Amino acid sequence: MRDLIFAVWRYRFFIGSSIKNDLRSRFIRSKLGGLWMIIHPLMQVLIFALILSEVLKAKLPGIDNKYAYALYLMAGMMCWSLFSETISRFLTLFVDNGNLMKKMAFPRICLPIIAAGTMLVNNLLLLLAIFAVFAALGHFPGVTALWLPLLIALTLGLAAGIGMILGVLNVFMRDIGQVVPVILQALFWLTPVVYVLTALPDRYHEWFRLNPLYPLVTSYQNVLVFGKPPLWGELGWLCVVAVALVLVALVVFRRASPEMVDVL
Structure with a gap:
Protein backbone atom coordinates (compact mmCIF):
# COMPACT_ATOMS: atom_id res chain seq x y z
CA MET A 1 0.00 0.00 0.00
CA ARG A 2 2.85 2.36 0.87
CA ASP A 3 4.49 1.64 -2.50
CA LEU A 4 1.26 2.60 -4.29
CA ILE A 5 1.07 5.90 -2.40
CA PHE A 6 4.71 6.71 -3.21
CA ALA A 7 4.14 5.82 -6.86
CA VAL A 8 1.14 8.16 -7.09
CA TRP A 9 3.13 10.96 -5.47
CA ARG A 10 6.12 10.51 -7.82
CA TYR A 11 3.85 10.61 -10.85
CA ARG A 12 1.56 13.40 -9.58
CA PHE A 13 2.45 15.72 -12.47
CA PHE A 14 1.78 12.95 -14.98
CA ILE A 15 -1.61 12.36 -13.35
CA GLY A 16 -2.48 16.06 -13.38
CA SER A 17 -1.50 16.56 -17.02
CA SER A 18 -3.35 13.37 -18.03
CA ILE A 19 -6.56 14.60 -16.40
CA LYS A 20 -6.22 17.92 -18.22
CA ASN A 21 -5.52 16.22 -21.57
CA ASP A 22 -8.37 13.77 -21.05
CA LEU A 23 -10.88 16.57 -20.50
CA ARG A 24 -9.50 18.54 -23.43
CA SER A 25 -9.44 15.63 -25.88
CA ARG A 26 -13.09 14.73 -25.27
CA PHE A 27 -14.26 18.08 -26.61
CA ILE A 28 -11.36 19.35 -28.71
CA ARG A 29 -13.44 19.47 -31.91
CA SER A 30 -16.67 20.57 -30.25
CA LYS A 31 -17.97 24.13 -30.51
CA LEU A 32 -19.37 24.06 -26.96
CA GLY A 33 -16.42 22.16 -25.51
CA GLY A 34 -16.75 21.13 -21.88
CA LEU A 35 -20.28 22.53 -21.69
CA TRP A 36 -21.50 19.17 -22.99
CA MET A 37 -20.52 17.64 -19.65
CA ILE A 38 -23.16 19.90 -18.10
CA ILE A 39 -25.76 19.96 -20.87
CA HIS A 40 -26.37 16.20 -21.01
CA PRO A 41 -27.39 15.64 -17.35
CA LEU A 42 -29.28 18.94 -17.17
CA MET A 43 -31.33 18.10 -20.27
CA GLN A 44 -32.22 14.74 -18.75
CA VAL A 45 -33.34 16.52 -15.58
CA LEU A 46 -35.50 18.95 -17.54
CA ILE A 47 -37.21 16.13 -19.42
CA PHE A 48 -38.03 14.27 -16.21
CA ALA A 49 -39.13 17.49 -14.53
CA LEU A 50 -41.49 18.31 -17.41
CA ILE A 51 -43.08 14.86 -17.34
CA LEU A 52 -43.47 14.63 -13.57
CA SER A 53 -44.33 18.23 -12.79
CA GLU A 54 -46.50 19.15 -15.78
CA VAL A 55 -47.90 15.95 -17.26
CA LEU A 56 -48.47 14.05 -14.01
CA LYS A 57 -49.07 17.20 -11.93
CA ALA A 58 -46.95 15.65 -9.18
CA LYS A 59 -46.55 17.45 -5.88
CA LEU A 60 -43.38 17.54 -3.82
CA PRO A 61 -44.00 17.72 -0.06
CA GLY A 62 -41.78 19.89 2.08
CA ILE A 63 -40.85 22.60 -0.43
CA ASP A 64 -42.85 25.61 -1.62
CA ASN A 65 -41.58 26.22 -5.15
CA LYS A 66 -43.36 25.63 -8.44
CA TYR A 67 -40.11 24.18 -9.79
CA ALA A 68 -39.82 21.83 -6.82
CA TYR A 69 -39.43 18.67 -8.87
CA ALA A 70 -36.77 20.20 -11.08
CA LEU A 71 -34.79 21.06 -7.94
CA TYR A 72 -35.36 17.60 -6.48
CA LEU A 73 -34.29 15.90 -9.70
CA MET A 74 -31.14 17.97 -10.13
CA ALA A 75 -30.03 17.14 -6.59
CA GLY A 76 -30.60 13.42 -7.13
CA MET A 77 -29.05 13.41 -10.60
CA MET A 78 -25.90 15.04 -9.29
CA CYS A 79 -25.32 12.01 -7.06
CA TRP A 80 -26.45 9.46 -9.63
CA SER A 81 -24.40 10.89 -12.51
CA LEU A 82 -21.18 10.79 -10.47
CA PHE A 83 -21.88 7.24 -9.29
CA SER A 84 -22.97 5.73 -12.62
CA GLU A 85 -20.47 7.55 -14.84
CA THR A 86 -17.57 6.62 -12.56
CA ILE A 87 -18.51 2.94 -12.65
CA SER A 88 -19.00 3.07 -16.43
CA ARG A 89 -15.61 4.75 -16.87
CA PHE A 90 -13.78 2.27 -14.64
CA LEU A 91 -15.55 -0.67 -16.26
CA THR A 92 -13.66 -0.25 -19.54
CA LEU A 93 -10.67 1.66 -18.17
CA PHE A 94 -8.09 -1.10 -18.53
CA VAL A 95 -9.48 -2.45 -21.78
CA ASP A 96 -9.43 1.01 -23.36
CA ASN A 97 -5.87 1.66 -22.15
CA GLY A 98 -4.47 -1.75 -23.02
CA ASN A 99 -1.97 -0.40 -25.56
CA LEU A 100 -0.81 2.28 -23.13
CA MET A 101 -0.22 -0.32 -20.41
CA LYS A 102 1.88 -2.39 -22.80
CA LYS A 103 3.98 0.39 -24.34
CA MET A 104 4.64 2.80 -21.48
CA ALA A 105 6.43 2.19 -18.21
CA PHE A 106 4.45 3.89 -15.46
CA PRO A 107 2.65 2.78 -12.28
CA ARG A 108 -0.62 1.21 -13.42
CA ILE A 109 -2.39 2.68 -10.39
CA CYS A 110 -2.17 6.05 -12.15
CA LEU A 111 -4.97 5.00 -14.52
CA PRO A 112 -7.69 4.71 -11.85
CA ILE A 113 -6.47 7.94 -10.22
CA ILE A 114 -6.70 9.78 -13.55
CA ALA A 115 -10.19 8.40 -14.19
CA ALA A 116 -11.37 9.38 -10.70
CA GLY A 117 -9.89 12.86 -11.09
CA THR A 118 -11.65 13.35 -14.40
CA MET A 119 -14.98 12.27 -12.93
CA LEU A 120 -14.47 14.63 -9.98
CA VAL A 121 -13.84 17.62 -12.27
CA ASN A 122 -16.93 16.74 -14.33
CA ASN A 123 -19.05 16.57 -11.18
CA LEU A 124 -17.76 19.88 -9.84
CA LEU A 125 -18.62 21.58 -13.13
CA LEU A 126 -22.09 20.06 -12.95
CA LEU A 127 -22.41 21.30 -9.37
CA LEU A 128 -21.64 24.87 -10.46
CA ALA A 129 -24.24 24.59 -13.22
CA ILE A 130 -26.84 23.23 -10.79
CA PHE A 131 -26.23 26.08 -8.35
CA ALA A 132 -26.69 28.55 -11.21
CA VAL A 133 -29.98 26.90 -12.20
CA PHE A 134 -31.10 26.84 -8.56
CA ALA A 135 -30.50 30.60 -8.35
CA ALA A 136 -32.41 31.16 -11.60
CA LEU A 137 -35.36 29.18 -10.19
CA GLY A 138 -35.32 31.17 -6.95
CA HIS A 139 -33.92 28.46 -4.71
CA PHE A 140 -30.80 29.03 -2.61
CA PRO A 141 -29.40 26.04 -0.63
CA GLY A 142 -28.64 26.77 3.02
CA VAL A 143 -25.61 25.98 5.16
CA THR A 144 -26.40 22.27 4.92
CA ALA A 145 -24.88 22.42 1.42
CA LEU A 146 -21.48 22.56 3.14
CA TRP A 147 -21.82 18.79 3.63
CA LEU A 148 -21.56 18.30 -0.16
CA PRO A 149 -17.76 17.74 -0.29
CA LEU A 150 -18.11 14.78 2.10
CA LEU A 151 -21.04 13.37 0.12
CA ILE A 152 -19.14 13.75 -3.16
CA ALA A 153 -16.06 12.05 -1.69
CA LEU A 154 -18.19 9.16 -0.41
CA THR A 155 -19.96 8.78 -3.76
CA LEU A 156 -16.71 8.83 -5.70
CA GLY A 157 -15.01 6.39 -3.31
CA LEU A 158 -17.92 3.94 -3.42
CA ALA A 159 -18.17 4.08 -7.21
CA ALA A 160 -14.40 3.86 -7.71
CA GLY A 161 -14.13 0.79 -5.47
CA ILE A 162 -16.92 -1.01 -7.29
CA GLY A 163 -15.76 0.19 -10.69
CA MET A 164 -12.13 -0.87 -10.25
CA ILE A 165 -13.12 -4.40 -9.23
CA LEU A 166 -15.49 -4.66 -12.20
CA GLY A 167 -12.87 -3.14 -14.51
CA VAL A 168 -10.31 -5.79 -13.56
CA LEU A 169 -12.85 -8.60 -13.96
CA ASN A 170 -13.94 -7.17 -17.32
CA VAL A 171 -10.44 -7.71 -18.69
CA PHE A 172 -10.82 -11.46 -18.15
CA MET A 173 -14.61 -11.80 -18.59
CA ARG A 174 -15.89 -9.34 -21.21
CA ASP A 175 -19.53 -10.27 -20.53
CA ILE A 176 -19.32 -8.09 -17.42
CA GLY A 177 -19.08 -5.05 -19.67
CA GLN A 178 -22.47 -5.97 -21.15
CA VAL A 179 -24.22 -6.83 -17.88
CA VAL A 180 -23.23 -3.82 -15.76
CA PRO A 181 -25.07 -1.16 -17.86
CA VAL A 182 -28.28 -3.20 -17.52
CA ILE A 183 -27.82 -3.42 -13.75
CA LEU A 184 -27.16 0.32 -13.53
CA GLN A 185 -30.33 1.06 -15.48
CA ALA A 186 -32.37 -1.09 -13.11
CA GLY A 227 -32.19 22.23 4.07
CA LYS A 228 -31.78 19.10 6.20
CA PRO A 229 -28.59 17.30 7.27
CA PRO A 230 -27.45 14.08 5.57
CA LEU A 231 -28.68 10.70 6.81
CA TRP A 232 -25.56 10.10 8.87
CA GLY A 233 -26.98 7.04 10.59
CA GLU A 234 -27.36 5.20 7.30
CA LEU A 235 -24.25 6.76 5.74
CA GLY A 236 -21.99 5.52 8.53
CA TRP A 237 -22.02 1.91 7.40
CA LEU A 238 -21.83 3.03 3.76
CA CYS A 239 -18.54 4.81 4.54
CA VAL A 240 -17.17 1.56 5.98
CA VAL A 241 -18.31 -0.35 2.89
CA ALA A 242 -16.74 2.25 0.57
CA VAL A 243 -13.36 2.09 2.34
CA ALA A 244 -13.46 -1.72 2.33
CA LEU A 245 -14.28 -1.81 -1.38
CA VAL A 246 -11.43 0.55 -2.23
CA LEU A 247 -8.96 -1.58 -0.25
CA VAL A 248 -10.21 -4.79 -1.87
CA ALA A 249 -10.05 -3.12 -5.29
CA LEU A 250 -6.43 -2.09 -4.72
CA VAL A 251 -5.46 -5.63 -3.67
CA VAL A 252 -7.27 -7.18 -6.65
CA PHE A 253 -5.74 -4.64 -9.03
CA ARG A 254 -2.21 -5.14 -7.72
CA ARG A 255 -2.39 -8.92 -7.97
CA ALA A 256 -4.07 -8.96 -11.38
CA SER A 257 -2.03 -6.18 -13.00
CA PRO A 258 0.73 -8.39 -14.53
CA GLU A 259 -1.83 -10.82 -15.94
CA MET A 260 -3.98 -8.00 -17.32
CA VAL A 261 -1.13 -6.77 -19.49
CA ASP A 262 -0.72 -10.27 -20.97
CA VAL A 263 -4.46 -10.66 -21.65
CA LEU A 264 -4.78 -7.21 -23.19
Whole structure:
Protein backbone atom coordinates (compact mmCIF):
# COMPACT_ATOMS: atom_id res chain seq x y z
CA MET A 1 0.00 0.00 0.00
CA ARG A 2 2.85 2.36 0.87
CA ASP A 3 4.49 1.64 -2.50
CA LEU A 4 1.26 2.60 -4.29
CA ILE A 5 1.07 5.90 -2.40
CA PHE A 6 4.71 6.71 -3.21
CA ALA A 7 4.14 5.82 -6.86
CA VAL A 8 1.14 8.16 -7.09
CA TRP A 9 3.13 10.96 -5.47
CA ARG A 10 6.12 10.51 -7.82
CA TYR A 11 3.85 10.61 -10.85
CA ARG A 12 1.56 13.40 -9.58
CA PHE A 13 2.45 15.72 -12.47
CA PHE A 14 1.78 12.95 -14.98
CA ILE A 15 -1.61 12.36 -13.35
CA GLY A 16 -2.48 16.06 -13.38
CA SER A 17 -1.50 16.56 -17.02
CA SER A 18 -3.35 13.37 -18.03
CA ILE A 19 -6.56 14.60 -16.40
CA LYS A 20 -6.22 17.92 -18.22
CA ASN A 21 -5.52 16.22 -21.57
CA ASP A 22 -8.37 13.77 -21.05
CA LEU A 23 -10.88 16.57 -20.50
CA ARG A 24 -9.50 18.54 -23.43
CA SER A 25 -9.44 15.63 -25.88
CA ARG A 26 -13.09 14.73 -25.27
CA PHE A 27 -14.26 18.08 -26.61
CA ILE A 28 -11.36 19.35 -28.71
CA ARG A 29 -13.44 19.47 -31.91
CA SER A 30 -16.67 20.57 -30.25
CA LYS A 31 -17.97 24.13 -30.51
CA LEU A 32 -19.37 24.06 -26.96
CA GLY A 33 -16.42 22.16 -25.51
CA GLY A 34 -16.75 21.13 -21.88
CA LEU A 35 -20.28 22.53 -21.69
CA TRP A 36 -21.50 19.17 -22.99
CA MET A 37 -20.52 17.64 -19.65
CA ILE A 38 -23.16 19.90 -18.10
CA ILE A 39 -25.76 19.96 -20.87
CA HIS A 40 -26.37 16.20 -21.01
CA PRO A 41 -27.39 15.64 -17.35
CA LEU A 42 -29.28 18.94 -17.17
CA MET A 43 -31.33 18.10 -20.27
CA GLN A 44 -32.22 14.74 -18.75
CA VAL A 45 -33.34 16.52 -15.58
CA LEU A 46 -35.50 18.95 -17.54
CA ILE A 47 -37.21 16.13 -19.42
CA PHE A 48 -38.03 14.27 -16.21
CA ALA A 49 -39.13 17.49 -14.53
CA LEU A 50 -41.49 18.31 -17.41
CA ILE A 51 -43.08 14.86 -17.34
CA LEU A 52 -43.47 14.63 -13.57
CA SER A 53 -44.33 18.23 -12.79
CA GLU A 54 -46.50 19.15 -15.78
CA VAL A 55 -47.90 15.95 -17.26
CA LEU A 56 -48.47 14.05 -14.01
CA LYS A 57 -49.07 17.20 -11.93
CA ALA A 58 -46.95 15.65 -9.18
CA LYS A 59 -46.55 17.45 -5.88
CA LEU A 60 -43.38 17.54 -3.82
CA PRO A 61 -44.00 17.72 -0.06
CA GLY A 62 -41.78 19.89 2.08
CA ILE A 63 -40.85 22.60 -0.43
CA ASP A 64 -42.85 25.61 -1.62
CA ASN A 65 -41.58 26.22 -5.15
CA LYS A 66 -43.36 25.63 -8.44
CA TYR A 67 -40.11 24.18 -9.79
CA ALA A 68 -39.82 21.83 -6.82
CA TYR A 69 -39.43 18.67 -8.87
CA ALA A 70 -36.77 20.20 -11.08
CA LEU A 71 -34.79 21.06 -7.94
CA TYR A 72 -35.36 17.60 -6.48
CA LEU A 73 -34.29 15.90 -9.70
CA MET A 74 -31.14 17.97 -10.13
CA ALA A 75 -30.03 17.14 -6.59
CA GLY A 76 -30.60 13.42 -7.13
CA MET A 77 -29.05 13.41 -10.60
CA MET A 78 -25.90 15.04 -9.29
CA CYS A 79 -25.32 12.01 -7.06
CA TRP A 80 -26.45 9.46 -9.63
CA SER A 81 -24.40 10.89 -12.51
CA LEU A 82 -21.18 10.79 -10.47
CA PHE A 83 -21.88 7.24 -9.29
CA SER A 84 -22.97 5.73 -12.62
CA GLU A 85 -20.47 7.55 -14.84
CA THR A 86 -17.57 6.62 -12.56
CA ILE A 87 -18.51 2.94 -12.65
CA SER A 88 -19.00 3.07 -16.43
CA ARG A 89 -15.61 4.75 -16.87
CA PHE A 90 -13.78 2.27 -14.64
CA LEU A 91 -15.55 -0.67 -16.26
CA THR A 92 -13.66 -0.25 -19.54
CA LEU A 93 -10.67 1.66 -18.17
CA PHE A 94 -8.09 -1.10 -18.53
CA VAL A 95 -9.48 -2.45 -21.78
CA ASP A 96 -9.43 1.01 -23.36
CA ASN A 97 -5.87 1.66 -22.15
CA GLY A 98 -4.47 -1.75 -23.02
CA ASN A 99 -1.97 -0.40 -25.56
CA LEU A 100 -0.81 2.28 -23.13
CA MET A 101 -0.22 -0.32 -20.41
CA LYS A 102 1.88 -2.39 -22.80
CA LYS A 103 3.98 0.39 -24.34
CA MET A 104 4.64 2.80 -21.48
CA ALA A 105 6.43 2.19 -18.21
CA PHE A 106 4.45 3.89 -15.46
CA PRO A 107 2.65 2.78 -12.28
CA ARG A 108 -0.62 1.21 -13.42
CA ILE A 109 -2.39 2.68 -10.39
CA CYS A 110 -2.17 6.05 -12.15
CA LEU A 111 -4.97 5.00 -14.52
CA PRO A 112 -7.69 4.71 -11.85
CA ILE A 113 -6.47 7.94 -10.22
CA ILE A 114 -6.70 9.78 -13.55
CA ALA A 115 -10.19 8.40 -14.19
CA ALA A 116 -11.37 9.38 -10.70
CA GLY A 117 -9.89 12.86 -11.09
CA THR A 118 -11.65 13.35 -14.40
CA MET A 119 -14.98 12.27 -12.93
CA LEU A 120 -14.47 14.63 -9.98
CA VAL A 121 -13.84 17.62 -12.27
CA ASN A 122 -16.93 16.74 -14.33
CA ASN A 123 -19.05 16.57 -11.18
CA LEU A 124 -17.76 19.88 -9.84
CA LEU A 125 -18.62 21.58 -13.13
CA LEU A 126 -22.09 20.06 -12.95
CA LEU A 127 -22.41 21.30 -9.37
CA LEU A 128 -21.64 24.87 -10.46
CA ALA A 129 -24.24 24.59 -13.22
CA ILE A 130 -26.84 23.23 -10.79
CA PHE A 131 -26.23 26.08 -8.35
CA ALA A 132 -26.69 28.55 -11.21
CA VAL A 133 -29.98 26.90 -12.20
CA PHE A 134 -31.10 26.84 -8.56
CA ALA A 135 -30.50 30.60 -8.35
CA ALA A 136 -32.41 31.16 -11.60
CA LEU A 137 -35.36 29.18 -10.19
CA GLY A 138 -35.32 31.17 -6.95
CA HIS A 139 -33.92 28.46 -4.71
CA PHE A 140 -30.80 29.03 -2.61
CA PRO A 141 -29.40 26.04 -0.63
CA GLY A 142 -28.64 26.77 3.02
CA VAL A 143 -25.61 25.98 5.16
CA THR A 144 -26.40 22.27 4.92
CA ALA A 145 -24.88 22.42 1.42
CA LEU A 146 -21.48 22.56 3.14
CA TRP A 147 -21.82 18.79 3.63
CA LEU A 148 -21.56 18.30 -0.16
CA PRO A 149 -17.76 17.74 -0.29
CA LEU A 150 -18.11 14.78 2.10
CA LEU A 151 -21.04 13.37 0.12
CA ILE A 152 -19.14 13.75 -3.16
CA ALA A 153 -16.06 12.05 -1.69
CA LEU A 154 -18.19 9.16 -0.41
CA THR A 155 -19.96 8.78 -3.76
CA LEU A 156 -16.71 8.83 -5.70
CA GLY A 157 -15.01 6.39 -3.31
CA LEU A 158 -17.92 3.94 -3.42
CA ALA A 159 -18.17 4.08 -7.21
CA ALA A 160 -14.40 3.86 -7.71
CA GLY A 161 -14.13 0.79 -5.47
CA ILE A 162 -16.92 -1.01 -7.29
CA GLY A 163 -15.76 0.19 -10.69
CA MET A 164 -12.13 -0.87 -10.25
CA ILE A 165 -13.12 -4.40 -9.23
CA LEU A 166 -15.49 -4.66 -12.20
CA GLY A 167 -12.87 -3.14 -14.51
CA VAL A 168 -10.31 -5.79 -13.56
CA LEU A 169 -12.85 -8.60 -13.96
CA ASN A 170 -13.94 -7.17 -17.32
CA VAL A 171 -10.44 -7.71 -18.69
CA PHE A 172 -10.82 -11.46 -18.15
CA MET A 173 -14.61 -11.80 -18.59
CA ARG A 174 -15.89 -9.34 -21.21
CA ASP A 175 -19.53 -10.27 -20.53
CA ILE A 176 -19.32 -8.09 -17.42
CA GLY A 177 -19.08 -5.05 -19.67
CA GLN A 178 -22.47 -5.97 -21.15
CA VAL A 179 -24.22 -6.83 -17.88
CA VAL A 180 -23.23 -3.82 -15.76
CA PRO A 181 -25.07 -1.16 -17.86
CA VAL A 182 -28.28 -3.20 -17.52
CA ILE A 183 -27.82 -3.42 -13.75
CA LEU A 184 -27.16 0.32 -13.53
CA GLN A 185 -30.33 1.06 -15.48
CA ALA A 186 -32.37 -1.09 -13.11
CA LEU A 187 -30.66 0.45 -10.08
CA PHE A 188 -31.54 3.93 -11.30
CA TRP A 189 -35.25 3.17 -11.14
CA LEU A 190 -34.87 1.48 -7.76
CA THR A 191 -33.32 4.66 -6.35
CA PRO A 192 -35.49 7.68 -5.41
CA VAL A 193 -34.03 10.03 -7.99
CA VAL A 194 -37.10 10.81 -10.13
CA TYR A 195 -39.70 10.02 -7.49
CA VAL A 196 -40.24 10.49 -3.76
CA LEU A 197 -40.21 7.33 -1.67
CA THR A 198 -43.35 8.45 0.18
CA ALA A 199 -45.24 8.30 -3.12
CA LEU A 200 -44.91 4.51 -3.07
CA PRO A 201 -47.09 2.18 -0.97
CA ASP A 202 -45.81 1.80 2.59
CA ARG A 203 -45.15 -1.91 2.18
CA TYR A 204 -42.37 -1.16 -0.33
CA HIS A 205 -40.51 1.43 1.73
CA GLU A 206 -38.33 -0.99 3.68
CA TRP A 207 -37.34 -2.84 0.52
CA PHE A 208 -36.28 0.37 -1.23
CA ARG A 209 -34.29 1.45 1.83
CA LEU A 210 -32.12 -1.65 1.40
CA ASN A 211 -30.70 0.01 -1.70
CA PRO A 212 -27.23 1.28 -0.63
CA LEU A 213 -27.71 4.37 -2.80
CA TYR A 214 -30.92 5.38 -1.01
CA PRO A 215 -29.24 7.21 1.92
CA LEU A 216 -26.68 8.76 -0.41
CA VAL A 217 -29.16 10.19 -2.94
CA THR A 218 -31.53 11.24 -0.17
CA SER A 219 -28.69 13.06 1.59
CA TYR A 220 -27.93 15.06 -1.57
CA GLN A 221 -31.61 15.99 -1.80
CA ASN A 222 -31.72 16.88 1.90
CA VAL A 223 -28.77 19.27 1.83
CA LEU A 224 -29.56 20.88 -1.53
CA VAL A 225 -33.35 21.05 -1.53
CA PHE A 226 -34.85 20.55 1.93
CA GLY A 227 -32.19 22.23 4.07
CA LYS A 228 -31.78 19.10 6.20
CA PRO A 229 -28.59 17.30 7.27
CA PRO A 230 -27.45 14.08 5.57
CA LEU A 231 -28.68 10.70 6.81
CA TRP A 232 -25.56 10.10 8.87
CA GLY A 233 -26.98 7.04 10.59
CA GLU A 234 -27.36 5.20 7.30
CA LEU A 235 -24.25 6.76 5.74
CA GLY A 236 -21.99 5.52 8.53
CA TRP A 237 -22.02 1.91 7.40
CA LEU A 238 -21.83 3.03 3.76
CA CYS A 239 -18.54 4.81 4.54
CA VAL A 240 -17.17 1.56 5.98
CA VAL A 241 -18.31 -0.35 2.89
CA ALA A 242 -16.74 2.25 0.57
CA VAL A 243 -13.36 2.09 2.34
CA ALA A 244 -13.46 -1.72 2.33
CA LEU A 245 -14.28 -1.81 -1.38
CA VAL A 246 -11.43 0.55 -2.23
CA LEU A 247 -8.96 -1.58 -0.25
CA VAL A 248 -10.21 -4.79 -1.87
CA ALA A 249 -10.05 -3.12 -5.29
CA LEU A 250 -6.43 -2.09 -4.72
CA VAL A 251 -5.46 -5.63 -3.67
CA VAL A 252 -7.27 -7.18 -6.65
CA PHE A 253 -5.74 -4.64 -9.03
CA ARG A 254 -2.21 -5.14 -7.72
CA ARG A 255 -2.39 -8.92 -7.97
CA ALA A 256 -4.07 -8.96 -11.38
CA SER A 257 -2.03 -6.18 -13.00
CA PRO A 258 0.73 -8.39 -14.53
CA GLU A 259 -1.83 -10.82 -15.94
CA MET A 260 -3.98 -8.00 -17.32
CA VAL A 261 -1.13 -6.77 -19.49
CA ASP A 262 -0.72 -10.27 -20.97
CA VAL A 263 -4.46 -10.66 -21.65
CA LEU A 264 -4.78 -7.21 -23.19
